[in-house]
Amino acid sequence: MGPVLAGVLQLLALIAALALAYVPLGTYMARVYSSDRHWRVEKWIYKGIGANPNTEMRWPAYLRCVLAFSAVSVVFLYLLQRLQGHLPGSLGFKAIDPDQAFNTAISFVTNTNWQSYYGEQAMGHVVQTAGLAVQNFVSAAVGIAVAVALVRGFARSRTGELGNFWSDLVRGVTRILLPLSVVAAIVLVACGAIQNFSGIHEVGQFMGGSQQWNGGAVASQEAIKEIGTNGGGYFNANSAHPFENPTPFTNLFEIFLLLVIPFALTRTFGIMVGSLKQGYAILATMATIWVGFIALMMWTEFAHHGPALQIAGGAMEGKETRFGVGASSIFAVSTTLTSTGAVDSFHSSFTGLGGGITMLGMQLGEIAPGGTGSGLYGMLVMAIIAVFIAGLMVGRTPEYLGKKIGTREIKFAACYILITPALVLVFTAAAMALPTPGHSMTNSGAHGFSEILYAYSSAANNNGSAFAGLNADTQWFNSTLGLAMVLGRFLPMVFVLALAGSLAEQKPVPATAGTLRTEKPLFTGLLVGAILIITGLTYFPALALGPLAEGLAS
Numbered sequence: 001m002g003p004v005l006a007g008v009l010q011l012l013a014l015i016a017a018l019a020l021a022y023v024p025l026g027t028y029m030a031r032v033y034s035s036d037r038h039w040r041v042e043k044w045i046y047k048g049i050g051a052n053p054n055t056e057m058r059w060p061a062y063l064r065c066v067l068a069f070s071a072v073s074v075v076f077l078y079l080l081q082r083l084q085g086h087l088p089g090s091l092g093f094k095a096i097d098p099d100q101a102f103n104t105a106i107s108f109v110t111n112t113n114w115q116s117y118y119g120e121q122a123m124g125h126v127v128q129t130a131g132l133a134v135q136n137f138v139s140a141a142v143g144i145a146v147a148v149a150l151v152r153g154f155a156r157s158r159t160g161e162l163g164n165f166w167s168d169l170v171r172g173v174t175r176i177l178l179p180l181s182v183v184a185a186i187v188l189v190a191c192g193a194i195q196n197f198s199g200i201h202e203v204g205q206f207m208g209g210s211q212q213w214n215g216g217a218v219a220s221q222e223a224i225k226e227i228g229t230n231g232g233g234y235f236n237a238n239s240a241h242p243f244e245n246p247t248p249f250t251n252l253f254e255i256f257l258l259l260v261i262p263f264a265l266t267r268t269f270g271i272m273v274g275s276l277k278q279g280y281a282i283l284a285t286m287a288t289i290w291v292g293f294i295a296l297m298m299w300t301e302f303a304h305h306g307p308a309l310q311i312a313g314g315a316m317e318g319k320e321t322r323f324g325v326g327a328s329s330i331f332a333v334s335t336t337l338t339s340t341g342a343v344d345s346f347h348s349s350f351t352g353l354g355g356g357i358t359m360l361g362m363q364l365g366e367i368a369p370g371g372t373g374s375g376l377y378g379m380l381v382m383a384i385i386a387v388f389i390a391g392l393m394v395g396r397t398p399e400y401l402g403k404k405i406g407t408r409e410i411k412f413a414a415c416y417i418l419i420t421p422a423l424v425l426v427f428t429a430a431a432m433a434l435p436t437p438g439h440s441m442t443n444s445g446a447h448g449f450s451e452i453l454y455a456y457s458s459a460a461n462n463n464g465s466a467f468a469g470l471n472a473d474t475q476w477f478n479s480t481l482g483l484a485m486v487l488g489r490f491l492p493m494v495f496v497l498a499l500a501g502s503l504a505e506q507k508p509v510p511a512t513a514g515t516l517r518t519e520k521p522l523f524t525g526l527l528v529g530a531i532l533i534i535t536g537l538t539y540f541p542a543l544a545l546g547p548l549a550e551g552l553a554s
Contacts, residue, residue: 042170056164059160060501062162063498066497082101091124108136112231114481115236138173140224147265150496161504185219227372239343251331258335266282281527285379293333293337293361297332315354336358364532365461365535366378384410385417409503416499440477
């Protein structure tokens with residue numbers, strides 16, 4: 001079997017698995033967030049934190065809870081890292097430096113999971129499990145909660161109430177993320193991923209020095225790392241490490257895990273707004289972009305010229321031989337079109353155009369299918385923009401799901417789509433203009449610029465992956481990337497929740513003969529075009545200086 005055919009068959013198997021999980025998982029999540037019943041363990045949690053899960057919240061109260069919970073999480077994770085040297089199970093590792101602890105705390109709380117450290121050489125068992133793994137759960141649950149609040153904004157009328165944040169947060173963890181992670185961790189352990197609390201072992205000599213490995217609760221963290229679209233690995237090599245991702249089957253399984261909730265949330269959306277066809281339209285938009293990007297990535301990585309590449313069956317630099325070009329391409333596209341950031345290959349070693357595809361996937365806003373929750377609310381904001389554009393074309397007030405898209409709503413949507421590009425481009429320009437940040441670049445020219453552009457695209461879009469050549473463990477990058485992460489996570493949430501509150505206050509507008517049918521293929525095409533054009537116009541000059549210039553020169 002040739003490598004191209006193997007890659008296509010893996011893609012088809014992945015699509016089949018996602019299709020099988022779509023209906024039961026999407027329906028189940030809709031029931032989770034629509035139920036009035038609370039589990040006993042959930043009642044204990046509410047009592048412990050002093051929250052009333054039955055109190056409905058308007059968008060300012062919902063937002064305050066999101067920000068307060070996230071702020072407390074940042075402080076807790078920061079202190080845990082700074083006190084690591086005094087904690088049991090630290091494996092002898094010292095406390096994390098202040099700027100790196102700040103960066104890491106922000107990174108995991110914002111679901112970015114950017115790592116400017118070597119996991120197996122910096123973080124002990126307590127920080128990994130009680131700090132990083134816990135944030136993998138709750139940061140993902142926060143994203144789903146905000147998405148559900150926006151869906152309620154479409155589904156409800158004549159009220160500004162969007163549900164209860166604490167109930168949405170706890171249910172997301174106890175009823176969705178935790179059960180799925182337990183099952184996934186068992187599968188990973190059965191397939192060879194490690195799960196222990198072992199210390200550091202010397203495993204042999206390497207180039208005149210000893211080689212050491214430490215164990216850890218790797219399989220369990222790997223499971224929520226993918227299911228929650230987090231991406232932070234136990235080891236520096238991330239999902240290219242055999243302890244995290246030992247076989248081609250686990251590689252495909254991990255891709256399935258990082259995609260299954262974002263895709264299934266479109267059915268949850270359709271059920272909650274009372275129209276499955278609307279959910280299918282959003283699903284079709286996400287799937288079109290995802291499959292299109294995979295096709296482009298495979299083409300660039302398989303068709304690259306040169307005798308060595310032809311013998312290897314494609315551009316194999318930076319890729320694991322146990323996965324090959326096809327599976328590595330699927331993983332790279334899936335992890336950058338979601339907010340996962342996990343990698344089974346080095347994106348910096350992809351071809352020039354291949355690296356550009358991973359970068360563009362993040363710059364789209366990670367909405368195809370996007371992160372857990374963040375992908376759905378990002379796509380719905382883009383749907384509002386597309387409806388507005390269509391309304392301008394025919395000269396009528398735009399409507400979406402029975403709600404008028406007026407001046408207030410379009411301002412919220414416009415602010416949402418402008419925040420992230422502004423963060424990426426301003427920070428990239430500052431890093432290139434100042435003398436010190438440039439010293440962190442391993443490469444010069446177009447590829448060196450791509451390292452910087454990729455880093456800020458990853459941080460502001462809460463992805464977490466990186467071009468491997470950049471040394472980001474400096475005060476400049478730890479600070480500015482941390483700032484980009486926190487602003488890129490929470491400023492968009494402000495406008496999403498404000499938009500949800502505005503929509504919930506409206507009364508439904510009956511459909512007429514002139515209403516745009518947003519469940520039809522025509523709207524799907526319009527939405528795909530709007531996403532690509534808006535992103536292309538925003539980032540094309542920067543991409544032309546980096547990956548496009550490198551790709552055309554190779």
